[in-house]
Amino acid sequence: MAQRAVWLISHEPRTALCGTVRFSRRYPTVEKRARVFNGASYVSIPEDGPFLKALLFELRLLDNDKDFVESRDSCSRINKTSIYRLPIGGEELWPVVAFLKSGMIYACVPLVEQTLSPRPPLISISGISQGFELLFGIQDFLYSGQKNDTELSTKLSQLPDLLLQACPFGTILDANLQNSLDNIHFASVTQPQKQPAWKAGTYKGKPQVFISITEKVKSMQYDKQDIADTWQVVGTVTCKCDLEGIMPNVTISLSLPTNGSPLQDVLVHPCVTSLDSAILTSSSIDAMDDSAFSGPYKFPFTPPLESFNLCYYTSQVPVPPILGFYQVKEEETQLRITINLKLHESVKNNFEFCEAHIPFYNRGPITHLEYKVSFGQLEVFKEKSFLVWIIGQKFPKSMEINLSGTVTFGAMNHEKQPFDPICIGGTAYLKLHFRILDYTLTGCYADQHSVQVFASGKPKISAHRKLISSDYYIWNSKAPAPVTYG
């Protein structure tokens, strides 16, 4: 379950090495065990330089992919997980857990407590999920609330100390590094015996509970006979409980209005102490029927100090909030586009913002544009071959708006108009970006009166809701479009 080494590498395209090792940590006692367990198949942990090179090559992050390289491009070198084998100095280091996120590569090598040849299945290696959790923990720590490079540097400089707390010998004690940071500060406080390890101290102050429900709606609309449109709601319930006492008990109930869409695929935070079997078995995999459990969804838990995601859910709402079509016709030298968007009557017509982004990929800059909008205004980014239709805060009374026009393009320049592998030929999309406050598509809400807190003092309870769009695509119905399922 231990890790032999951990790395943090920033990906820097178009530099000599294409990356820099920002942090690395080796665990010699684990290495000692690896040597014994792996026996003849043991491969030692390389120094940072060779590791960086091999990893970037394997992740295809070196700039040069002009030529076919068998060790990377061969059709039989298939990677279906984020776990790699790195050829280093004639040997293969395996398993290397690695992924790229926001320009940073997170990597570690878990200990495998047996020989590596033949390779044991990944599922049997406990260190794999532990390694992932450590890397996710580092990622959360680096990017939670981080806004600029200086903050990132500060956080990076804290990492060695944090890992010394959270993972002193290569076996992770806590993947929540923020908690470890708090632990350092709380270290001088004498803790009572039954203190949970995931809670560094106790809260002192006015009791309050914040609950925030954020729903993201995604959609793929094709306006075609043979392809079904899809849409899905993904909800996240975030809590911050400022309550006194070591282990205050809280129960939050999520409720739905009479015609609300049942919550499915519920995943909860580990601090949730029990889960109703109806919640556990409600899943989008099954065909829906009327008998679906529709709440209230009770989550009893003992909160950690920090803000945390109490649960995630998905839901199948009966209709997408905005239904639209997009038609692009190629006419000699220009494109004729027609867009129609209709807000469903059940949706709250009060947006924080609502925009339609209309990109034109694999074409030159826009040289000429004629258009007509029934509502809102259009912004044109000629060089980027990009239109933004700003719809604003409200749809008109008819709930329906449209845009039509013709666009002419210049010669394509690969530097300025980037290549897109999806939008080939007539394939094109527009993407909706919107946000509605104090609203959820499922109707899900946390009733303040249903929040039960077993702790001293009556807490102030505040609940918020919002709906935001995410991956809301409307595809050109006059050309092929990529299909998603589910």
Add this chain to the structure above:
Amino acid sequence: MGPLSREAWAQRLAAFRTSPSAFMAGPEGEDLGRDLLSDLRSEKLSEQTKVSLLVLSLEYPVQLWPDAPAAEVAATSLLDTLVLLPPRLSALRRLLLLAATTALVAGGALGPTSGASCRLLPLLLGLASGSDLGPGFGPTSEQRSLQATACECLRELESCKPGLLGGALGVLRGLLGQAGPVQPLSLLLALALRNTLVVQSQAGAGLRGLLMAGASPTRGGSWDWSLVEEGDAHLQPQAPSWPAAEEGERGLAALEPSPEEARELRAAVAQLLDTTYLLTPVAQAQLLWLLGWALRGLQGQPPALFKPQLVRLLGTAQLTLLHAVLALKAAFGEALFTAQDEALLLRRLTLAAQHPALPLPTHLFYLHCLLSFPENWPLGLEGEEAAPLLLRPQLCHGLLPSLLHDPMALLARLHLLCLLCAEDEEEEEKGLVQSPRGSLEELMAGLQQRAALDQGPRALATLCFQASYLVARCLAGQPMVLTPLIHGLAQLYRARPVLAPHFVDLLDQVGPELGEPLRVLLRQEVVSRPGRDEALRWHLQMLAKVADGSAQSATLSFLQAAAAHCTGWDLQQALLRVCRALLQAGGGDGLADLLQALARQLEDPDGRDHARLYYILLAHLAGPKLGVALAPSLTAPALASSLVAENQGFAAALMVQEAPAPIRLSVGSREIKGPLPVLQLQVEALEPIYSLELRFRVEGQIYAPLESVHMPCLCPGRPARRLLLPLQPRRPAPAQLDVHALYTTPSGLTCHAHLPPLTVNFSDLFLPFPHPPEGAGPGFFEELWHSCLPEGAESRVWCPLGPQGLKPLVSHHLEPFVVVAQPPTSYCVAIRLPPNSRLLLRLEAAQQDGVPVALRTDDWAVLPLAGDYLRGLSAAV
């Protein structure tokens, strides 16, 4: 040398970290470990600098103190430093404990004979127990953190030396019940418990009341090492791999705890499980792995203890927790998970593999878990990825691949889809919007379309070929899937010949189900569009892979047309590689013409030479041999460079190979005929050989060089062949013939073998004089007899006779050379010895056991040979 300044250390550490190996090889490397230990006690250095020194030692103890004695010294010094710290709050205390532990373990010094180990262990246990060790160990406020650290150190020591804490189980259990940080103690107890169970079951011993509170590992003041197995070989996996778990089961089954022990054990496990919610998720997972594998197969320990935890765990989004549940599933199977439970777990896994709230790496890992799911009743082979039986296609609807997915997600989902298609063939699933095969076809078409994009990144093409490979591997037996795939690929080649290297790679990797039809289509694709476009080099590369004997005329006319445009060296070589492929396939008339034309026409001399060589090979070598001449050598290891490989193929085929003798050669009976002595040889084949050439060399050049003997073919089992070898002596003397055989094996290789030497005896050189007319014999002999002197030599030799007497001796050995015979008493013998000597013998008045022989010769050098010959005659009968 005094302590280094803060800056100097910072510089030194930075230099070390850049490349530890380079630093240690440098001038400062040797002193680093020693300096570090001494400067830790320096009062001039700030605590921050000391922390950085300790952190370095945590990471690189092996570089600093490479062997056990050095590690022992280092650990002792670190412990001394710890004792000497002033009693105020210090960040160093915790680090010193970690560093001493690391140094001992990494340096291999941990053991009963190590003084530092014997100091460290009781100290750690004391700290972990929360005992008051005096003000030297910091203020009370630091105790809590030190207690946790001590637990971590003990856990690490126990991991590396299983059984070390066997004696402390009771103490640890007691601590967990009363005070102390829950997580470090729980993990430590779980590990120690597990290791003790394994160690004790291997030793065939019981728990011996180790779980009872009050038992202490320090007996009579010294640590109890009795449970620690000597040597690293007994290191215990904390989570053994699944298939190997059977062994673990056997191992633990040997342990039969008494009812009382079993109750104690159950109580301890229950105690650990009850407080799991106080642990962080990663620690909970570790605890479950440990306990799961500790109790697996242990008698009297029903896994139902875990059941209350499962529902809570199944609901979480935490990767480690769900993974730990899968580990429990693998460990206990049906004993813990009913069929319904299994179905529920599978559904949770399926939904977690696609849940939009989870990140991609998690999805991918869950997908892997799905295909390696530990089923209660698995049908497939162990270790092979397969869709679990309960995973019906309806459940997988959300796991189907789409072009919008990340490449890895696409491949993982595609694999699942392929597995579903494989099942789909057997039973058509109803009620789906689209059949799995339909989705597959659509996806592959999309991938091919994307790969066909001009200027598209190579990753897109690679993805398309990886997907094709995956489909070909999983669905090799399904022409319904393969046919559209093959046509799509051919179309892709038409659109983007620049992908030829990918096609060549794919053809190398896939089986004949996809490879053969694709080969044919690609060949048609290439030869149907002769031209001079930029794609020519790709066409030629492609053709070199797919060209074979069939449809050669089209290929040849394509090559003829292409030849005119092959202006550069590389294009010409590419063209010749196609010719070579055709040669290998057996050549043909058209090819000879083309090669001849190329040998004249190509601009580059290297190209012309190659063409000529190929032409010569084609003209002179028969099909099988040609194949061998051009094929890569099987004996030599393949090298990466095609040049070397090509060269090796030639070398093997065109160079002569050394081989053991394929024939047996012997000298047969003599037959005298003609003007020269002739050696009659018997040749017997031990293996089939062709074009045998025997070469003879006479040692000492006493004969004229011998002609080689040729034989077209020899087969074992056939009667021995006779071979006549005429000798041309320069002196009348016996000789050794050195024999070499050069021949061709049935596989076309030319071999050389050195045969045992052949001996030419003195008598093999004997030739008769022409027969004198009837009655003139005595006169003729007397004339010869007198002509020998005075230049020659005369001698008398006693020739022993065997029991048969003189007559048989003469008739057997000397018959052809007798000039005058008066049997049984006297014979006159005249022998011609080429080149121009004579030997005359008079055998007269034979006695009981011998005959005196008078001999004369005109060559004195012959005398000793003749003497030896005569003396040896009787023995030779």
